[in-house]
Amino acid sequence: MLTSEQARQNQEKYGFNELVEGKKKSVFQIFLEQYKDFLVIILIIAAIVSGFLGDVESTVVILVVITMNAILGTVQTVKAEQSLDSLKQMSAPEAKVIRDGTLIQIPAREVTIGDRVILEAGDCVPADGKLAECASLKVDESALTGESLSVEKSLDEVPEGAALGDQTNRVFSGSFVTYGRGAFEVTGIGMGTEVGKIASLLKNTSEKRTPLQVNLDEFGRKLSILILIFCGILFAINIFQGGSVGDAFLFAVALAVAAIPEALSSIVTIVLSFGTQKMAREHAIIRKLQAVEGLGSVSIVCSDKTGTLTQNKMTVEDYYVDEKRIPAAQIDLNEENQNMLLHFSILCNDSTNTDGQEIGDPTETALINLGSRLGKEALEVRDTYERKSEIPFDSDRKLMSTAHELRGKHIMVVKGAVDVLLTRMTHVRIGKDVLPMTEEEKAKIEAQNMEFSRGGLRVLAFAYREIEGDRAITLEDENDLIFLGLVSMMDPPREESKAAVEECIEAGIKPIMITGDHKVTAAAIAKRIGILKDESEACEGAVIENMSDEELQEFVPKISVYARVSPEHKIRIVRAWQDRGNIVAMTGDGVNDAPALKQADIGVAMGITGTEVSKDAAAMVLTDDNFATIVKAVENGRNLYRNIKYSIQFLLSGNFGAILTVLFASIASLPVPFEPVHLLFINLLTDSLPAIALGLEPHTKDVMKEKPRPINESILTKDYLLRIGTEGLCIGAMTTIAFLIGLNQGGSLLGSTLAFGTLCTSRLVHGFNCKSNRPVIFTNRFFNNVYLIGAFVLGLLLITGVLMIPGLHNIFQVVTLNGTQLLTVYGLALLNLPIIQFLKKLRK
Ligand code: ATP
Numbered sequence: 144m145l146t147s148e149q150a151r152q153n154q155e156k157y158g159f160n161e162l163v164e165g166k167k168k169s170v171f172q173i174f175l176e177q178y179k180d181f182l183v184i185i186l187i188i189a190a191i192v193s194g195f196l197g198d199v200e201s202t203v204v205i206l207v208v209i210t211m212n213a214i215l216g217t218v219q220t221v222k223a224e225q226s227l228d229s230l231k232q233m234s235a236p237e238a239k240v241i242r243d244g245t246l247i248q249i250p251a252r253e254v255t256i257g258d259r260v261i262l263e264a265g266d267c268v269p270a271d272g273k274l275a276e277c278a279s280l281k282v283d284e285s286a287l288t289g290e291s292l293s294v295e296k297s298l299d300e301v302p303e304g305a306a307l308g309d310q311t312n313r314v315f316s317g318s319f320v321t322y323g324r325g326a327f328e329v330t331g332i333g334m335g336t337e338v339g340k341i342a343s344l345l346k347n348t349s350e351k352r353t354p355l356q357v358n359l360d361e362f363g364r365k366l367s368i369l370i371l372i373f374c375g376i377l378f379a380i381n382i383f384q385g386g387s388v389g390d391a392f393l394f395a396v397a398l399a400v401a402a403i404p405e406a407l408s409s410i411v412t413i414v415l416s417f418g419t420q421k422m423a424r425e426h427a428i429i430r431k432l433q434a435v436e437g438l439g440s441v442s443i444v445c446s447d448k449t450g451t452l453t454q455n456k457m458t459v460e461d462y463y464v465d466e467k468r469i470p471a472a473q474i475d476l477n478e479e480n481q482n483m484l485l486h487f488s489i490l491c492n493d494s495t496n497t498d499g500q501e502i503g504d505p506t507e508t509a510l511i512n513l514g515s516r517l518g519k520e521a522l523e524v525r526d527t528y529e530r531k532s533e534i535p536f537d538s539d540r541k542l543m544s545t546a547h548e549l550r551g552k553h554i555m556v557v558k559g560a561v562d563v564l565l566t567r568m569t570h571v572r573i574g575k576d577v578l579p580m581t582e583e584e585k586a587k588i589e590a591q592n593m594e595f596s597r598g599g600l601r602v603l604a605f606a607y608r609e610i611e612g613d614r615a616i617t618l619e620d621e622n623d624l625i626f627l628g629l630v631s632m633m634d635p636p637r638e639e640s641k642a643a644v645e646e647c648i649e650a651g652i653k654p655i656m657i658t659g660d661h662k663v664t665a666a667a668i669a670k671r672i673g674i675l676k677d678e679s680e681a682c683e684g685a686v687i688e689n690m691s692d693e694e695l696q697e698f699v700p701k702i703s704v705y706a707r708v709s710p711e712h713k714i715r716i717v718r719a720w721q722d723r724g725n726i727v728a729m730t731g732d733g734v735n736d737a738p739a740l741k742q743a744d745i746g747v748a749m750g751i752t753g754t755e756v757s758k759d760a761a762a763m764v765l766t767d768d769n770f771a772t773i774v775k776a777v778e779n780g781r782n783l784y785r786n787i788k789y790s791i792q793f794l795l796s797g798n799f800g801a802i803l804t805v806l807f808a809s810i811a812s813l814p815v816p817f818e819p820v821h822l823l824f825i826n827l828l829t830d831s832l833p834a835i836a837l838g839l840e841p842h843t844k845d846v847m848k849e850k851p852r853p854i855n856e857s858i859l860t861k862d863y864l865l866r867i868g869t870e871g872l873c874i875g876a877m878t879t880i881a882f883l884i885g886l887n888q889g890g891s892l893l894g895s896t897l898a899f900g901t902l903c904t905s906r907l908v909h910g911f912n913c914k915s916n917r918p919v920i921f922t923n924r925f926f927n928n929v930y931l932i933g934a935f936v937l938g939l940l941l942i943t944g945v946l947m948i949p950g951l952h953n954i955f956q957v958v959t960l961n962g963t964q965l966l967t968v969y970g971l972a973l974l975n976l977p978i979i980q981f982l983k984k985l986r987k
Contacts, residue, residue, distance in 0.1 A: 144241050144242075144244070144257075144258075144259040145242055145255070145257050145258055145259075146242065146243050147242050147243055149257065150242055150253075150255050150257075150258065153255040153256050153257055154253065154255050156256075157255060157256050157332060157333075157335075158332075158333060159252045159253070159332075159333060160251060160252050160253065160254045160255065160269065160270055160316075160332035160333050161252045161333050162333060162334060162338070162339055163333075163334055170217060170221060173217050173220050173221060174213055174214070174217045177212070177213035177216040177217060178209075178213060180363075180408075183209055183212070183213075185367060185370070185371070185399055185403065186205055186209055186399070186400065186403065187205075187206075187209065189205060189396040189399055189400070189819070190202045190205035190206050190209075192392060192396075193205070193392075193393075193396060193819075196388075196389045196392060196393075197389070198389075198393070200820075200956075201393075201396070201818065201819050201820070204818075204819060204820040204823065204954075205400075205819055205820075205823065208820075208823040208824075208827055211827065212827055215409065215827075215831075216409050219409045219412055219413055220409075220412070222416070223412050223413070223415075223416040226416045226419065226420060227416070227419070227432070230419060230423055230428055230429060230430070231430065233423060233428050233766070235250055235251065235252070236250075236251040236267050236269065236755045236758070236759075237249065237250055237251060237755070238250075238251045238254050238260055238266075238267075238269040238270075239260065239261040239262075239263075239266070239502065240254060240258045240259060240260050240261070241258075241259040241261065241326075242258070245497055246261060246495055246497070246502055247500075248502060251267070251269035251270075254269045254270050254329060254332060255329065255332060256329055256330065256331075256332060257328065257329060258270075258328075258329045259275065259326055259327075259328060259329075260272065260326065260327055260329060261324075261325075261326050262280065262314070262320045262324065262325045262326065262327065263320060263324050263493070263535075264320050264321060264322050264323060264324075264535060264537065264733075264734045264754070265319070265320065265733060265734035265754025265755060265756050265757065266319065266320045266754065266755055266756075267317075267318075267319045267320075267755040267756065267759065268282065268314045268315060268316055268317070268318045268319060268320065269316060270316050270329045270330075270331060270332045270336060271313065271314070271315050271316050271329070271330055271331035271332075271335075271336040271337055272313065272314060272327035272328050272329040272330045272331070273312060273313050273327055273328050273330060274296060274297075274298055274312050274313065274314060274325055274326070274327045275298075275326050275327055275328050276298075276324070276325050276326040276327075277296050277297055277298050277323075277325045278323050278324045278325065278532070278533045278535065279295075279322060279323035279324075279533075279534060279535060280295070280296040280320065280322070280323040280324060280325035281293040281294065281295050281296065281320070281321045281322040281323055282294050282296055282314055282318050282319065282320055282321065283318055283319050283320075283321050284307075284308065284315060284317075284318040285318075286317045286318060286338070287307060287315055287317055287318060287337060287338060288307055288308040290308055293321045293322065294308065294311060295311065296311050296312065296314065296323075296325060297311050297312060298312055299311070299312060300312060301313075307337060313327075314327050315336065315337045315338065316331070316332075316336040316337070316338050316339070317336070317337075317338035319734075319755065319756045319759075320734070321734055322535065322537065322734075323535050324493070324533070324535055353411075353415070353432050353433045353435070353436050354433065354436055354437075354854070355411060355436050355784070355787065355858065356408065356411055356412075358857060358858055359407060359408055359411060359791075359858070360408070362858075362859065363404075363407065363408070366402070366403075366404075367403075370398070370399050370402045370403065371399075373398060373402075374395040374396075374398055374399050375395075377391075377394055377395050377398055377806070377809055378391045378392065378394070378395045380809065380810075381394055381395075381809060384812060390815070393815050394805065394808075394809050394815050396819055397805050397815050397816070397817050397818075397819060397822065398802060398805045398806070398809075400817075400819045400822040400823060400826070401798060401801035401802050401804075401805055401817065401822045402798055402801075402802050403798075403826070404794045404795060404798055404826070406794065406826065406827065406830060406831045406834055407791065407794060410787075410790050410791075410794070410831070410834050410835055410838060411787055411790075413835055413838065414783060414786060414787050414790065414835070414838030414839070415432060415435055415783065415787075417838070417839060418435055418779065418783040419432070419435060421779065422435075422776055422779050423766075425772065425775055425776075425779070426750075426765055426766045426767040426769065426772045426775075427763055427764075427765055427766075427772050427773070427775065427776040427779070428750070428763065428764045428765075428766060429762070429763055430761060430762055430763060430764060431762040431763075433762070434745050434762035434763050434780075435779075435780050435783055436780065436783075436784055437726060437744050437745050437762075437780070437854070438728070438745060438763075438776055438777050438779070438780025438781070439777070439780040439781040439783075439784040439851070439852050440726040440744075440851050440852050440853065440854040441652060441726050441727070441728045441744070441745060441777055441780075441851060442651060442652055442653065442725045442726055442727075442851040443652065443653050443655060443720045443725045443726070443727045443728070444647060444652055444653070444654050444655065444727075444728045444729075444770075444773055444774075444777075445655045445656075445657050445713070445716065445717065445720075445727060445728070445729040445730065445743070446654065446655070446656060446657065446729075446730045446770050446773070447656075447657060447658060447730050447731070447732060447749075448656050448657075448658035448660060448665055448668060448669075449505075449506075449601075449634060449658065449659075449660065450505070450732070450749065450751075450752050450768050451730055451749065451765075451768055451769065451770045452636060452637065452640045452656065452668065452672060452674075452770045453634040453635060453636050453637060453640075453668060454634060454635050454636070454637050455505045455634060455752065455768065456505065456634070456635075457505045457506055457508070457509035457601070457632045457633065457634045458471075458509055458512070458513075458632065458633055459471045459509050459510065459512075459513040459630055459631070459632050460595075460600055460631045460632060460633045461595070461600075461629075461630070461631045462474055462481060462484060462628055462629070462630055463588075463591050463595075463628055463629035463630075463631070464478075464480045464481050464484055464627070464628035465478075465480050465573050465574060465628075466573060466587060468591065469481065471513060474513075474517065476517060476519075479574075479575070480572060480573075480574070480627065480628065481628075483627060484605055484627055484628045484630070485513070485514055485517060485519060486519070486524060486528070487556045487558070487605050487607065487627065488510040488511075488513075488514070488558070488605065488630060489510065489511055489514045489519060489521050489524045489525065490524065490525060490528055490530070490545055490547055490556055491543055491544065491545045491556040491557070491558045491605075492507045492510055492511060492521070492558075493507060493535075494507035494508040494510075494511055494521075495511075495521065495522070496508060496511055496512060496515070496521070504536075505634075505752070506601070506603070506632065509632050510630065528547040528548065528549055529547065529548070530545050530546070530547060531546045531547060531548065531553070531613060531615075532545075532546045532614075532615040532616050533545040533546065533616070534616060534617070534618060534621070536559075537735075538659050538709065538710065538733055538735065539709050539710070539735070540559075540563070540618075541559050541560040541563045541659065541707075542557055542558070542559035542560070542563060542564070542621060543557070543558055543559060544556065544557045544558075544616055544620070544621055545616075546610065546615075546616045548613075552609055553609065553610045553611070553612065553613060554607055554608070554609060554610070555607060555608050555609075555610050555616050555620055556605070556606075556607050557605070557606045557607065557608075557621055557624055558603050558604065558605050558606075559603065559604060560603070560604070560661070560707070561588070561589075561592045561602050561603070561604040561629065561661070562592075562661070562707075564604040564606055564624065564626075565585060565588065565589070565604070567606070567621060567622050567623070567624050568580050568606055568624045568625065568626045569623045569624065569625075570623075570624075570625040570626065571584050571625065571626040572625050572626065572627050577625055580626065584626075588604075588626065588629070591629060592604075592629065592661070593663060595629070595631040595664075596661045596662075596663035596664040596667065597663055597667055598667065599633075599664055599667035599668045599671065600631040600632060600633055600664060601631070601632045601633075601634055601660055601661075601664055602629055602630070602631050602632075602661065602664070603629065603630050603632070604626070604628075604629050605626075605627045605628050605629070605630065606624035606625055606626050606627055607624065607625055607627060608620070608623060608624050608625055636668055636671055636672050637769060637770065637771070639769065639770075639771040640672040640770050640771065641671070641672045641673055642771070643770055643771035643773075643774040643775075644672050644673045644674055644770075645673055646774050646778075646847055647774055647777075648673075649847060649848065650774075650777065650778075650846075650847040650848070650849070650850075650851070651849070651850035651851050652774075652777065652851060653703070654674050654703070654770075655674070655702070655703050655704070655705070655716075656668075656669050656674050656675075656703065656704045656705070657705045657708050657712075657713055657716065657729075658704075658705070658706055658707075658708060659706075659707065659708060659709075660706060660707070661706060661707065662681055662682070662683050662704070662706035662707065664706075665681060665704050665706040666678055666681040666704055666706070669681065669703065669704045674703050674704065675703045675704050679701075680701065680702055680703040680704060681702070681703070681704035681705075681706060682702050682704070682705060682706070683705070683706050683707045683708075684705055684706065684707050684708035684709055684712040685707065687705075687712060687715060687716070688712075692715075692718070692719065692722070695715060695716075695719040696719045696722055696723055698719075699716060699719045699720055699723070700723075709735075710733065710735035710736055710738070710739060713729065713731070713736065713739035714738055714739045714742050717729055717739055717742050717743050718742065721742075721744070726744045726745075726851065726854050727743050727744050727745070728743060728744065728745040728746075728747055728773060728777075729742075729743035729745070729746060729747065730747045730748070730749065730765075730770075730773070731746065731747070731748060731749075731753070731757050731760075731761070732748065732749040732752055732753040732754060732757050733754060733757065734754050734756050734757070736754075736757050736760075737756050737757055737759070737760035738760075740757060740760040740761050740762075741760050744854075745762050745763060746760055746761040746762050746763070747761055747762070747763050747764075747765060747773060748760070748761035748763070748764045748765070749764075749765055749768040750764045750765055750766040750767070750768060751766070751767070751768045752768055753768075763776065777847075778842065778844070778846060778847055779842065781846040781847070781849075781852070782840075782842040782843065782846050783838075784852065785840075785846060786837060786838045786839070786840045787838060788858060788863070789837045789838075789840065789913045789914065789915075790834045790835070790837040790838045790913075791858065792863065792866060792867055792870075792913050793830075793833060793834055793837055793906075793909060793910060793913040794830060794834050795867045795871070796866070796867045796868075796870035796871040796874065796909065796913075797825075797830060797871070797874060797902075797905075797906040797909060798826070798871070799867055799868065799870075799871025799872075799874075799875065800870075800871045800872070800873070800874025800875040800877075800878060800902065800905065800906070801817070801822060801825075801874075801875070801878070801902055802871075802875070803871060803872065803875030803876075803879070804816050804817070804875050804878045804879050804882060804898060804902070805817065807875070807879050808879075808882065813882075813886065813894075814886075814891040814894065814895070815895070816878075816879075816882045816894065816895055816898045817895060817898060817899060817902075818895065818899075818955075818956045820954070820955055820956060821895070821898075821899040821902075821903075821955070821956070824899075824903070824945070824955065825899075825902060825903045825906060828938075828941065829903050829906065829907060829938040829941055829942060830906055832933075832934035832937060832938060833906070833907060833910035833913075833931060833934040833935065833938065835930070835934070836910065836928060836930035836931040836933070836934040837910065837913055837914070837928075837931065839928065839930050840914060840928055840931075841927050841928060866916070869979075869982055870909065870912065870979055870982075873975055873978050873979055873982075874902065874905045874906065874909060874975055877901055877905050877971040877972065877974060877975060878898050878901045878902040878905065878971075879898075880901075880971060881897040881898050881900070881901035881967065881968060881971050882894045882895070882897060882898035882901075884897060884967060885897035885898065885964075888964075889958070892956075892957075892958050893958055893964075895956070895957075896946065896957040896958050896960065897960075897964060897967065897968060899955075899957060900942060900946050900957075900960070900965075900968035900972075901967075901968050901971045901972050903938070903942045904939065904942060904968055904969060904972035904973075905971070905972040905975050907934075907935050907938040907939060907942075907972070908935075908972050908973055908975050908976050909975055909979070910931055910934065910935060911925060911931065911935075911976065912975065912976065912979040912980065912983070914928065914931070915983075916983065916986075916987075917983055917984075917987055918980045918981075918983045918984045918987070919980075920976065920977070920980045943965075945957065946959075946960055946965065946968070947959065947960070947965070
């Protein structure tokens, strides 16, 4: 055990307890990867061929622009990685250590050599060390040894040089506690641990691409092939019409450059990374990027009750002792059995409350807080009646037992769920007497339990027995018990739960409560917050035990509350809903919840009360443990997806407009309307900003009035393509008109200058069309995105600068426009707004 001063010195000496990550990609590698894109390769080939055909300017421009694009892509990738890293930091593991003699919770990276670390079920082992305490401690070391069964630990000495898996008196960083309790003295941290030695061998877990990114990659690939085919055809037509090979090739290059949406994939990355930052500020930390999109498709949310739907601020309401209900305020410690119940509830309890810092299960802190109020401090009581041995609580067994020496006798205290304990009690203590348990007495206890539960109270039963001698207690001993009393506790629903449940239902999402608590308690709370309308929608986990998977699939829609559920039931419920074609979000906090969290499409862990293991398995961590935060995250997920769709619509419709203009010119045997530099200027510069801005469109509530989006729905639906088509047609028409005007007035250079100016400005204007599928022109919404307005103004300045500053004309291959010509450009571009807005109104 260290003092905080010693810990500081050790930290200085040994450094932080963290693994130096496997080799990360260097910035240069990331930069090179930008050139791997198929679309970029096409551009490079175009540049090389242009050079051979003597159009060196095009070659240089294309290469410069590609390089700029690669630099931008690199910066974005590095930034996105940093933001994901910082999100991961926010959900970094913690450890419980004893410093200056007090139990405190610290970030695992601050654990140092010599620290005494306390371990409980669900904790990750933060460092290597030798066990100093061990109560039925079992540890999953599969990450180190590959052995999937948990290893039972003990304090017994192990011969020197034993294999890692056989060192049962030591624990190792990278493993986690599946059962029991223990404490160890830290001997190795960071790269000095066993896992540190193999850290360089561990695979660098790179972030998987999200379904949307995969969808868009696929789309990009198909688009490239389509473009190549089109370019080939166009090339052939031009040759056939008697054009020169050089001209035919320039057309083909123009078409390729016009069609390739260079900014597409980086925009998705940027929008997702901005989105996750916003969600983190709103208490939902995304650990797997895929979850952001998945959230928009969630149709089932399975939530724990305790702490997520309720406040998890438990207070003891009543005792039931000597066949009497006693409100907490009237507890009298002169009454022997009431005094005994208070002592038992402090002894059979692992929580602590030091200067207001509560560590442990709220059910247990409620018990010791009552003790404090009645003048019995937990630490003192536990010092007097030392714990000899224990069987820790687990949510399958729903019991906890400890053994103590009391008045010269060895007494085992058991606390747990009433229904479980009732089956194990043979006697009852009333006054000073211990009487055989009768059916009548059982009925009284059950009736009291029902009364508490109907009021939404959580109930624990306490029982005890004498054991012979000073031996360790076993599971066998949790039988033939003497009933002492019940304790009821209030855990009020969170105020925001009711509104969040309502919002869920309106959004086509079914909220389901899954709890380890009693059915009647659960139903009472569920009713208050609107999850359950009728008692028949509640059932106990055991009911589904004998059902086949098919039967369960039929059964799940009828149920909104599952009580007395074990972690295995959770997995089956998730699977049944998934098999019915639903996307399921599921919360979990316990050590055994990890498989269910992994099985769910979106595993949601609790940041405050959750075990380290559950956080590790989850896709999202709630920093406030609040159900309403899940609903908020769904809203964010839906909004982000919608915004990304708007961005893509913006990019593709603009590109389509350019393609149509090139095609028209080619078929009408006119000169090439654009130089590659024009299109690259638009695609990479003036188009990227509005596209990103659209991704940042203010979120709206109306997304929660729609049904969840089918997960495998391609982003490019018929309706969506139709919009892109009509809007592209409009932009293409305006650009072509400008081109024709220019051709008539002053030949091909003026024609392409006007076409370039009009296409660029049209697309800037079109940004406002893409804010919504509905017309927004006369609403407040039109001006509500400052980024979009900024992008518009900046884009307009850039294009006007290119058109009006003579020094730039050589580079951009344009001529100076007179006032009327500039107004023509602006006027034609602006026309896109009323026309497309009108089309939206028509469609609506
Ligand atoms: P949820 O699953 O909604 O979080 P829960 O916290 O009630 O609900 P569990 O922690 O699995 O679920 O508890 C199940 C039952 O076990 C409780 O209803 C209670 O009767 C009993 N119980 C809970 N905590 C303890 C404990 N620390 N010691 C003994 N029994 C407990």
